[in-house]
Amino acid sequence: MDEKRVEPGPQPPSDAADATPNQIPLPADDVPDGGLAGWLQVVGGFALFFNSWGIVNTFGVFQTYYKTNILADSTPDAISWIGSLQSCLLLAGGIISGPLFDAGWFKATISAGAFAICFGFMMTSLATQYWQIILAQGLCIGLGTGCMVVPGLSVLPQYFLKKRALVTGIVVCGSSFGGVIYPLIFQALIDKVGFAWTTRVLGFISLATSSFAVAVMKQRVKARKVRSPIxxxxxxxxxxxxxxxxxxxxxxxxxxxxxxxxxxxxxxxxxxxxxxxxxxxxxxxxxxxxxxxxxxxxxxxxxxxxxxxxxxxxxxxxxxxxxxxxxxxxxxxxxxxxxxxxxxxxxxxxxxxxxxxxxxxxxxxxxxxxxxxxxxxxxxxxxxxxxxxxxxxxxxxxxxxxxxxxxxxxxxxxxxxxxxxxxxxxxx
Missing domain, CATH: 1.20.1250.20 (MFS general substrate transporter like domains)
Incomplete structure (x- = not known):
């Protein structure tokens, strides 16, 4: 393979290029690149992905359960709208949560997401009809996950420079672990305690792990100027x-x-x-x-x-x-x-x-x-x-x-x- 690499056009100074977009650039010697506070951001970010992409990637178990139980009369495409609405709002939520992060509303944004996910699980546990499930699980949980992904990644460059790729990979793996733990818990409990309490247990787990992220994560610098998200x-x-x-x-x-x-x-x-x-x-x-x-x-x-x-x-x-x-x-x-x-x-x-x-x-x-x-x-x-x-x-x-x-x-x-x-x- 030829060693030549195509470089992008003119770049900002190195410290600006490494900064989170739209934020005041941090000098390289001002980025701790570790330390207790830095690694707590990694663990907290892992928890945010555990409760965002991890939950969205879990919907396959709900699809199977709904088709054979609560929503047996619904078509597969109707049931899948619930999970696809979650996915859509997770991605679209970044359009709003990104600027909120830049404006310094990091804690408030992820706190709102933690509450919305837990509340959505609790309301899903009470739902018996399609429209109730799509509002609780599709809309409410989807909005909550949309508050977590972009802020969870955006805070990392404020604490890491040389290890940035490593810590980003660790944080993103939280989604895979969530996609493993949540389905296993669902299948382990569904026949023992029923759908309502199984869903509530998932809600309590999301609340506990998200609350840890809210407690330990902290923004070091906010935006000098908030640009349009588009x-x-x-x-x-x-x-x-x-x-x-x-x-x-x-x-x-x-x-x-x-x-x-x-x-x-x-x-x-x-x-x-x-x-x-x-x-x-x-x-x-x-x-x-x-x-x-x-x-x-x-x-x-x-x-x-x-x-x-x-x-x-x-x-x-x-x-x-x-x-x-x-x-x-x-x-x-x-x-x-x-x-x-x-x-x-x-x-x-x-x-x-x-x-x-x-x-x-x-x-x-x-x-x-x-x-x-x-x-x-x-x-x-x-x-x-x-x-x-x-x-x-x-x-x-x-x-x-x-x-x-x-x-x-x-x-x-x-x-x-x-x-x-x-x-x-x-x-x-």
Whole structure:
């Protein structure tokens, strides 16, 4: 591989480039890069991701339960709207929580998120009808998760410089651990104490872990000037436009396998119900490695090349789901999809930074791209559910997920072309 690396255009001074977007830059010697306070931010950020993406990635167990119990008369696509609304609000929430963080409302924002998630779980435990569940679990919990993701990441550059990549990876892994712990607790309690108390236990866990984050996390510096969360001028750059389209396709295809993994396994070869109902936990456990593994590749071949590779791999695994008809096959698929799709969650910000010439606009451009991601996350699972309901089979769902992820890989490749043209041996 040619060692040449395509650099972005003119950059701000190094201390400004390393600062959180829109914030007063911290001199390198003023960043502690560790210490008790710094590592408490990492643990707190881990807890925020545990209770944001971790909860969203858990919805597959609720999809299975609702279809066979409370919402048995509802179609799969109607049920999936609950989880897709959570995903949409998690992503779209960054458009609001980012500027609130910049304005110095960090504690208030994550406190509101902690309350909304716990309150949503408690109201879900009392719900008996579809509209009640979509308001409590879809809207309330979704809004709560949207208050946590961007602030949880944005505080890290105020405490870390040289170890920033390491601590960001640790924090992001909180989502995978949440996606393991919450499903396991749900399956362990549902037959013993019933749905209502199982959901309340999840609410108490979210309150306890989120409260720890609220207690220990602290902003060191707030914004000098709060910019608009949307950057419409970014659409003058072909690479950015193609990146946004790639993220739209990526989020369209990412969620259907997570939502329908368990119901498919129960009807296609996995006779052990206990294992089938824990496949979401297996998938999320595998995604821990999937979120950490791309980091060395980024330094070797560049972030865009790495994103193209992992998205193409996830597409291949999604297509291979069609051939899964046995118990071991379902388990292997859960592991492989969790691993290959992990980077789809952890790498977008790294890719976006690599195509953004002025990093002081990174926050606004991230907020703009989240609009596309949120729209896809909202519509993807219900579209897959409608395909399942109309065809009475999973082939359409599997093809849908595979082609959407293939489209994402194609547009990431187009982003690379917009950056460097047809040069192949370039780290970008």
């Amino acid at each position: 950057d419409p001028t970014a659409f003058r750059e072909p690479a950015y436009v193609l990146y946004c389209i790639a993220m739209f396709f990526s989020n369209f295809g990412f969620f259907p396998p997570i939502f329908y993994l368990q119901t498919y396994a129960l009807s296609h070869g996995l006779t052990d119900t206990n294992i089938a109902l824990n496949l979401v936990a297996v998938l999320n456990a595998a995604s821990v490695l999937g979120r950490l593994a791309p980091s060395p590749a980024v330094s070797l071949i560049g972030p865009i090349n790495t994103m193209i590779t992992i998205t193409a791999m996830a597409s291949i695994v999604a297509f291979s789901w069609i051939a899964v008809q046995t118990g071991p096959g379902n388990i292997v698929f859960a592991i492989m999809y969790g691993f290959t799709s992990g980077g789809i969650v952890s790498l977008p910000a790294v890719v976006l930074a690599s195509i953004t010439e002025d990093l002081s606009f990174l926050g606004a451009r991230m907020g703009t791209s989240y609009v596309f991601s949120a729209a896809a996350a909202l519509c993807g699972p219900p579209v897959a559910g409608a395909i399942l309901d109309s065809t009475r089979g999973y082939l359409g769902v599997q093809l849908f997920a595979g082609f959407m992820l293939f489209g994402a890989a194609t547009f990431h490749a187009s982003t690379r072309f917009a950056r460097v043209g047809l040069k192949l041996l370039v780290n970008v």
